[in-house]
Amino acid sequence: MSDTPTDRDDTDTATENADSESFFERYTTRALVAGVTVAAVIALLLAGMLFPDSLAGTLSDALTSRNTLASALRLSVPIAFAALGGIFAEKSGVINIGLEGLLIISAFSAIYVADITGGVWIGFAGGVVASTLLAALFAVVTIGFRADQIIAGLAVWLIALGLAPFASQVIYGSPNTPTVATTNSITVPVLADLPFFGALFSASPSVYMLFAAVFGSWYVFERTAFGRWIRASGENPKALDTAGVSVTRVRYAAVLISGVLAGMGGAALSLDLGQFTGNGPTMVNGKGFIAIVAYLFGNYNPVGAFFSTMLFAGLDAVQTVLQLQGIGIPRQLIRITPFVVVIIVLALVGRTQLPEAAGEHYETED
């Protein structure tokens, strides 16, 4: 056939197109967001060096300050812990939007237990237990009784949102608890004196626990059979079931782990300050929901979730600095920047690879 070579060429180019297209679909938006962020930061730092007195100067000062990193880390702890918990639950096929509630209940319980026992770490454990119990309730309702996961998740949030300040009111006569002892920070000599990165070496123990949890979660998903079962349970539970692994048990385990992790985040949040404040949205103030955004942006990867948490927390730390500096923009506007960025990020990333069976109940046949 005379036109065979032309056919070949056509198809080859088409193959390349198809490949690059799927490549674009998979990576570009996420890479683009990351790239733009890095470029903007570099541009800002350069501008700040050239014009120290301008707005760019103020901003780059804020960005490079050790305090900014320190407060960003502090802020990421509850968000990133909750995000890790959310990853476990959702990868197994259970969407846990009750993370906010888990944070609230553990933040309060940690303070209460610390207050009555006098031990900060006992308080921490108390927070974790409380959050795990609430997660267990969520698991029974959604896995055992097959309730709608979104509604049950909202219920978890609302229960905690009502229960924690109420308990505080009953016990302490105010939605805010009295102050208890806080955790001491761990300081590595010499390294802690480094500019900027020094903040990494003089931080609360919860920061180091977070690092360990991020690595641990990554390891579980990438290297252990249990992590693989969690993935299979969220992607194609039937495949897991026919392979002889109980989907129900895997999902219970995953949701309980999400309770433990969110509990660590909540306890760390309140024990860092030594107090639980229960007014309005409580001291948790949407961190559980930001956590959901963080793990979606991190595409269910624990490390990705950690870095997207840091992006948000970094922005929040910078906006706090800017509020104090007074740069002529109304505070209220500055305060919302992290949230605006989150919305933009989500809109840009759009296509997150949701686990195929997330949100669906699984019934074993016969």
Added chain:
Amino acid sequence: MATAVHLDGITKRFPGVVANDDVDLEVERGTVHALLGENGAGKTTLMNVLYGLYEPTSGEVRLGGEPHVFGSPRDAIDAGIGMIHQHFMLVDPMTVTENITLGNEPRKWGGIAIDRTEAREAVVELADRYGFDIDPDARIEDVSVGEQQRVEILKALYRGADTLILDEPTAVLTPQEVDELFDVLDELTDQGKTIIFITHKLGEAMRAADEISVLRDGKKVGTVDADATTQEELAELMVGREVLLDVDHGTAETGAVVAAVSDVVVENDRGVRAVNDVSFEVRGGEVFGIAGVDGNGQSELVEAVTGLRNPDAGEIRFGGEDVTTASRRQRIDAGMAYVPEDRQERGLVMEFDLVENGLLGSQHGDELVSNGRIDWSKTRGHAEAIIDEYDVRPPDADSDAESLSGGNQQKFIVGREFERDPELVVASHPTRGVDVGSIEFIHERLLELRQQGVAILLVSSKLEEVQGLSDRLAVVYEGEFIDVVDPDETTEEELGLLMAGERPGDDDGEGGTKATGSESADETERDKPADPTDAADGERA
């Protein structure tokens, strides 16, 4: 030879139904045994009993002479039975190795971590032993359906299966992949594995199996030697009466042009031209067939005609009007019926019952709806009429579409569309996955419509079907009509060559085969052999 599997008087009752009635089955070790029967004959139920998914009401399962009672698939797996379901049980984003070892991962470091090297080696070793060509690191979502099936087989072998049950394994495969599967089955039986192969396709049962057992209405009606039987005999056993495998389509008066497609170009979802400058006309009282290997633009063309996809160039006229950009609703109102190729995706709402599904497409008409309100009693009557006329089983209008078997879903859709009183029927693979008795019935109804002067556009990858039914037959290859032929004047071999992209008058056979062999971008499974025996569904005598 020893008996590997022995089912003794298996009866399985469900409330109100006897799915298996005193079935005896003996399968020799190292052979392929086909379990043949129409949809709903009880083949899958019987195998689910063997696989431990169902406990039999009475009867006994013996493996190698030993009686076994299976409480769950886990027990069956431990006893060396593996089942490859029609819908694969694979986790798409995971790799081949991860899927094969799922649930039985080799461990290291005291069981904490997966030993990934060992897992990979085990898979490679297993694949080599049975001559499977498979990339252990590829993700399931990136490999073809045929490879996914081989992964399923490997998964069963990895778990130590000696007896493999394959449920309708060819339903999702291209003809070439079917060949490959049969090679794999040969290799497996050579190495002493036993295969039970569930199918409703006579030709495949004869090609692949050593022995064939036929089930009808839950009873075993016979076991025959595959070499000593004919398709006619099998068909009769299956259906319980004589079946006409060859359709005599007679002649009908052709009327005016009902639909005309001119110079139509359609791009697929990836922006690749799937249909390239195609023109044809369909007249009343005529079946215009489109033959071709799946993925050569048939789907896109049908979508353009039915209004599901806008053509990028060209014109489509229907009943004298330009409908190129007309909506689906306008086309339905104008009398265009459509039997979609994917019945579960486009033909039915799986969670709806048959009453509601029967309404679909008529919700804007005035027959079942008055003043914007659905007349449910009429709608129910409509659905029941379809069920009755088209022999949909079980005959219960309240059952959900998803509870029906594939063949019965298809009969219901065909019934709904044919009863619309259409001017034009666009039938895309109308008998895909349908048993032999129903195929005959659907073909008869199509020809009846033709006799009434309805225009029919028939797309099918079953060569026998398009050739037998069409008055004129177009062969499509890479989005273009290679030729339009008179099917009665053309041999299957000639059609096969056309389907492989060899233009008429081009006598260089080599070139044609080469062109088919080249990878195409938008459809990796497109390259199929030119051999017409593969393209046809194998239901030929």
